[in-house]
Amino acid sequence: MENKISKIVSLTKRRGFIFPSSEIYGGFGSSYDFGPLGVEMKRNLKQIWWQEMINNHDNIVGLDAAILMNPKVWQASGHLTAGFADELVECKECKKRFKPEEVKDNKCPECGGKLTKPRKFNLMMKTFVGPVEDNASTAYLRAETCQGIYMNFENVLNSMRLKIPFGIAQIGKAFRNEINPKNFIFRTREFEQMEMQWFCHPKQANKWFNFWKKERINWYLSLGIPQKDLRAIEIPAKRRAHYAQRQVDIEYRFPFGWGEIEGIHNRGDWDLSNHSKHSGKDLKYFNQESKEKYFPNIIETSVGVERSLFAFLVNAYQEIKGGRTKTTKAVKEAEVVLKIHKKLAPIKVAILPLVKNKPKIVKKAKEIYKTLKPHFICLYDQVGSIGRRYRRIDETGVLLAVTVDFQTLEDKTVTLRDRDTMKQERIKIKDLVKVLKEKLES
Numbered sequence: 001m002e003n004k005i006s007k008i009v010s011l012t013k014r015r016g017f018i019f020p021s022s023e024i025y026g027g028f029g030s031s032y033d034f035g036p037l038g039v040e041m042k043r044n045l046k047q048i049w050w051q052e053m054i055n056n057h058d059n060i061v062g063l064d065a066a067i068l069m070n071p072k073v074w075q076a077s078g079h080l081t082a083g084f085a086d087e088l089v090e091c092k093e094c095k096k097r098f099k100p101e102e103v104k105d106n107k108c109p110e111c112g113g114k115l116t117k118p119r120k121f122n123l124m125m126k127t128f129v130g131p132v133e134d135n136a137s138t139a140y141l142r143a144e145t146c147q148g149i150y151m152n153f154e155n156v157l158n159s160m161r162l163k164i165p166f167g168i169a170q171i172g173k174a175f176r177n178e179i180n181p182k183n184f185i186f187r188t189r190e191f192e193q194m195e196m197q198w199f200c201h202p203k204q205a206n207k208w209f210n211f212w213k214k215e216r217i218n219w220y221l222s223l224g225i226p227q228k229d230l231r232a233i234e235i236p237a238k239r240r241a242h243y244a245q246r247q248v249d250i251e252y253r254f255p256f257g258w259g260e261i262e263g264i265h266n267r268g269d270w271d272l273s274n275h276s277k278h279s280g281k282d283l284k285y286f287n288q289e290s291k292e293k294y295f296p297n298i299i300e301t302s303v304g305v306e307r308s309l310f311a312f313l314v315n316a317y318q319e320i321k322g323g324r325t326k327t328t329k330a331v332k333e334a335e336v337v338l339k340i341h342k343k344l345a346p347i348k349v350a351i352l353p354l355v356k357n358k359p360k361i362v363k364k365a366k367e368i369y370k371t372l373k374p375h376f377i378c379l380y381d382q383v384g385s386i387g388r389r390y391r392r393i394d395e396t397g398v399l400l401a402v403t404v405d406f407q408t409l410e411d412k413t414v415t416l417r418d419r420d421t422m423k424q425e426r427i428k429i430k431d432l433v434k435v436l437k438e439k440l441e442s
């Protein structure tokens with residue numbers, strides 16, 4: 001099964017989804033860059049989530065807060081103290097750090113040196129703001145996007161004249177000095193989060209928690225993750241994040257085991273009450289009708305963009321033994337199809353002239369490409385045999401292929417091929433935009 005991951009790593013590099021960062025210098029820790037296809041898929045994922053939160057639910061508004069914030073934010077939120085830390089042992093010789101469960105006989109797994117006792121290492125990424133590098137200029141790259149939401153709780157409440165319950169959604173980068181980044185893009189030091197914070201009355205917190213848990217599970221199912229590969233785990237108190245009164249992790253069955261892709265937390269009044277205490281500003285909510293004043297409870301849904309994208313990629317990856325497309329040479333090796341959900345697929349339509357040495361066919365194919373391009377993310381490909389090209393686009397997850405052939409020149413029709421069913425049908429060129437839209441939006 002681990003093999004599947006290496007195949008996906010290699011496919012995503014070969015086909016322009018994900019590249020190791022700064023590769024010519026040997027890469028950098030666990031940093032990855034998203035290539036032309038990766039960036040389209042990521043944009044689709046974020047857009048679908050945004051639409052789900054903002055358009056499909058009532059009373060949720062968006063926000064885009066700064067990454068750098070006053071360091072007091074992180075003091076108040078508990079992220080600078082022991083709560084947000086990994087317990088690690090350090091090798092006294094090579095200084096490398098490991099999780100206690102990774103070592104045997106108190107010896108460094110790398111150099112055999114002696115290890116220190118377990119100590120807490122904070123995960124916040126430090127930087128300096130301004131020209132002087134001293135304690136006074138220390139700032140932190142945010143470890144979770146939601147603190148920017150809490151900082152703007154009052155601004156949003158007042159400017160948008162909202163009433164509880166309401167939500168604030170945000171997508172953005174977060175940084176954690178993970179000691180053990182691993183499993184490709186599953187655990188990295190720089191990643192993106194899609195977080196929605198739902199502010200509600202404390203007495204309603206559990207009801208809303210259950211509501212959001214259900215909504216979020218359904219979201220993954222609606223995007224093609226099968227029920228058998230998805231589970232929601234109730235986290236016991238001793239394993240919960242330091243701010244959480246209740247926590248459910250939504251996990252996906254990766255080839256290396258179950259892994260969290262989204263956390264749902266009841267943060268109680270942890271954040272707003274601590275920020276009130278530390279800032280001196282009263283962040284309680286006042287209900288005009290009942291005259292009740294209280295700290296709202298916060299139900300948070302927090303998705304990792306790269307982690308969930310990874311789950312969608314793993315779910316899409318299929319190998320078909322013996323091949324499924326006709327080529328001139330018999331296909332002996334397995335054919336790969338990336339059956340990415342149509343809303344997520346980076347390229348929707350490929351335009352393929354049947355042969356490249358017939359100028360009339362090539363000209364027509366280029367014309368069609370130009371007509372379709374403003375409507376869909378398209379790809380034009382004339383290199384190699386048609387069978388080879390079908391295999392290439394299947395491996396890239398392209399949903400539909402428009403093939404221009406000899407018949408096109410006679411009756412102004414093209415062949416439309418479906419990635420998943422491989423069914424081919426003839427469509428009039430003048431109907432193409434309409435037909436493609438229907439297929440992609442149905």
Ligand code: ATP
Nearest residue numbers: 178186187188189191260261262263302303304307
């Ligand atoms: P883990 O236990 O795996 O470290 P977490 O419980 O600390 O994750 P949360 O703080 O709940 O994670 O963050 C919400 C989501 O952000 C996670 O479900 C995950 O999808 C994503 N995430 C967290 N840390 C990372 C990371 N280092 N790399 C990529 N994604 C991450």
